[in-house]
Amino acid sequence: MSKKTPVVRGLRDIYPGESERFDMVERSMIETIRKYGYQEIRLPILEAIDLFSRGLGEATDAVEKEMYTLEDRDHDILALRPEGTASCVRAVIDRNMTREGKPRLWYAGPMFRYERPQKGRYRQFYQIGAEAFGLAGPDVDAELIFMGHDMWKLLGLESAVELEMNTIGSGDSRRAYSEALVKYLNPRKKELDADSERRLTTNPMRILDSKNSSTQKLLESAPDPHDFIDSASRAHFEGVCEYLDHEGINFRVNPRLVRGLDYYTDTVFEWVTDELGSQGTICAGGRYNGLVERLGGPSVPAAGFAAGLDRVVLLHETLGMNADESAADVYVIVMESQHEAYARRLAQFMRRETSLRIRQHLGGGKVGVQMRQADRSGARWAVIVGDEEVAENRVALKWLREETEQESLDFEQLATCLNRAVESH
């Protein structure tokens, strides 16, 4: 045997047994977004690197130290996307989509960040995002949150998830606050932890959610970010909160909530859980009114969110929610190998006449072996073909999960029976 090649660090295979849950959760989330009339946009995984350095902010961790970059043969520097919003905005600008409408879009796919792997944190991870362009009102922010709420409800996660909200104000007020914060902290630099001291020059706002207790103590008498938020932003945030209250969505205002990417303005929110250890954010988003312009487009408002599929799946599993892991609904068995052609015709008939997944046994073997594989496939029915059945142009239908007598049916009766069972399921 030659040497094995291990999977790349931080990357993983999602095998049968887990892929079904992954798929089911992903579909549920996408279906929820589609129900709000958002349209899919398929985006490339590679982008020019400056899209991210300009879009997310030069000093963010995602850009500073977590990007996978490569040089292609034309010597262009490309990056594997660390998130989806920047690409989505670029695509919207490329087609000038906001000139003729107010697109509401969704995307799904893998993202890449070179971070230390941990539970719920992978170097290739999957996000599902929704973005709304050209709409400035608080009803948009609220709609994005309603979607999240619907998703958790649909998946049975709502009791384990909490919503945190904050407003960080307009770009101008952020700049003003940032300056005031630096002015306050600079003389007290020595009392800050090392990370916070570094951020003082790179990204001062992020000092606010430092977990260092002495830093937090220092922040108690620091300028209050809310004093810097202008009345328009304040009104906007109150508007969002009212929509949520009206729909009965619980949330907690967390003044310390600051997002890691520079493009956010006004509303920011996070859906968090304490079931997953320290990687508790399963979905996050907010408003980014300046980003389209920053990336070379017109000055249009926008808002969106991205959910971490890996983490949502993990939570779904941690809470013990069921996921169907069956490979097929019907498993086709032959008593004697000369009936295989008949069985194949039968399988095709069922694929055509029903919506079920039909797995035909391959590889021969005794009936007992075939039955065991039928059971293991998770199928609800075994359809069995032997001399008697072929002679009469019938099949034997055996229910594998219910105490129902095995029946002998012709093809039409079989289709009727299966379809009826699907409808009432």
Next chain:
RNA sequence: GUGGAUGUAGCUCAGCUGGUAGAGCUCCGGAUUGUGGUUCCGGCGGUCGUGGGUUCAAGCCCCAUCAUCCACCCCA
């Protein structure tokens, strides 16, 4: 990038002060000649993460390295 824990069969794990590698589950076969899931019996399966060192002898001790997990950092 920092700190800590852990790597033994496909999976979950045991393995004493160093003495020729074990269990449960899974898988395969049989008991069961037209029928799975329960039970019983048998069997397959391991370069002990990798590389080096100490020793008569290393799964166990030492060093390095890789990976996973946890926390920090950061984020979905």
